[in-house]
Amino acid sequence: MIAPATALPPLREVIARHGLNASKALGQNFLFDGQLLARIAAVPGDLHDAEVLEVGPGPGGLTRALLAAGARVTAIERDHRCIPALAELGEAFPGQLTVIEGDALAIDAPSLFTTKPHIVSNLPYNVGTALLVGWLSADWAPWWQSLTLMFQKEVAERIVATTNSDHYGRLAVLAQWRSTSRIAMPVHRSAFTPPPKVMSAVVHITPQAAPECVDFALLERLTGAAFGQRRKMLRQSLKSVPGALDALERIGIDGTRRAETLSVLDFVALARAAKTRPLTVSG
Numbered sequence: 526m527i528a529p530a531t532a533l534p535p536l537r538e539v540i541a542r543h544g545l546n547a548s549k550a551l552g553q554n555f556l557f558d559g560q561l562l563a564r565i566a567a568v569p570g571d572l573h574d575a576e577v578l579e580v581g582p583g584p585g586g587l588t589r590a591l592l593a594a595g596a597r598v599t600a601i602e603r604d605h606r607c608i609p610a611l612a613e614l615g616e617a618f619p620g621q622l623t624v625i626e627g628d629a630l631a632i633d634a635p636s637l638f639t640t641k642p643h644i645v646s647n648l649p650y651n652v653g654t655a656l657l658v659g660w661l662s663a664d665w666a667p668w669w670q671s672l673t674l675m676f677q678k679e680v681a682e683r684i685v686a687t688t689n690s691d692h693y694g695r696l697a698v699l700a701q702w703r704s705t706s707r708i709a710m711p712v713h714r715s716a717f718t719p720p721p722k723v724m725s726a727v728v729h730i731t732p733q734a735a736p737e738c739v740d741f742a743l744l745e746r747l748t749g750a751a752f753g754q755r756r757k758m759l760r761q762s763l764k765s766v767p768g769a770l771d772a773l774e775r776i777g778i779d780g781t782r783r784a785e786t787l788s789v790l791d792f793v794a795l796a797r798a799a800k801t802r803p804l805t806v807s808g
């Protein structure tokens with residue numbers, strides 16, 4: 526039988542009993558508010574009997590909410606001090622929680638699942654973007670069903686940004702060319718212990734059913750070059766990418782434009798055109 530989350534000891538007591546004082550180096554900012562955690566766990570939709578990957582469960586606040594929603598959670602945590610606290614949580618939800626001690630950046634996560642998991646995480650800020658780019662660059666359709674991730678608000682805004690806005694850049698293109706991204710909820714810095722310096726937001730990302738087929742490495746290279754010199758004209762910033770200037774001309778994008786004026790679909794078209802370079806006639 527599933528233990529109701531209310532029957533569990535308060536998180537602050539768990540933290541005190543296991544000596545889990547927050548480590549800055551591990552990006553530890555814990556959430557304690559049960560209602561907020563339940564709202565985050567509800568973002569992916571009905572989790573009853575669904576597989577979930579949680580990166581960085583820490584003392585297990587979000588993990589509790591996911592387990593209470595009926596999910597089967599596989600949690601990867603780097604801080605060995607948290608493992609006994611998570612083992613206790615696993616006992617309260619028999620058969621629902623698997624805890625792996627390790628670095629989420631180094632673990633082959635897809636091999637841990639038999640079905641496509643939802644990924645739900647209050648991410649450690651120092652590794653959040655690297656994990657996101659890894660999940661977005663997976664073979665498509667991806668091995669995950671949806672991403673529900675906490676980011677610093679500024680990073681969340683960069684993920685969902687639209688053309689011609691200050692936040693629009695490489696991350697927006699990578700997150701939107703074959704996924705749908707939205708900010709599910711803002712989270713005030715005071716919700717965390719200890720509170721970080723900046724506000725946060727939960728982003729929800731779902732894969733598109735039939736995305737355009739593009740060479741991901743090339744798209745990354747194009748966006749890296751274009752936004753790396755975002756104040757420059759494309760005909761200047763894209764010089765370093767083979768085939769890019771020619772591709773601009775072939776799809777009718779004016780080389781005097783700047784990167785932030787191109788839509789996500791423009792970048793996709795550019796990557797496709799740069800990949801299929803015209804045959805040069807010699808002799």
Ligand code: SAM
Pocket residue numbers: 551552553554555556557580581582583584585586587588601602603604607627628629630647648649650652
């Ligand atoms: N989920 C908890 C919560 O919401 O209260 C803790 C979130 S805290 C922001 C981030 C957690 O990620 C910490 O427990 C930290 O130890 C863990 N962590 C940091 N780097 C990690 C990594 N590379 N792999 C797995 N876990 C990591």
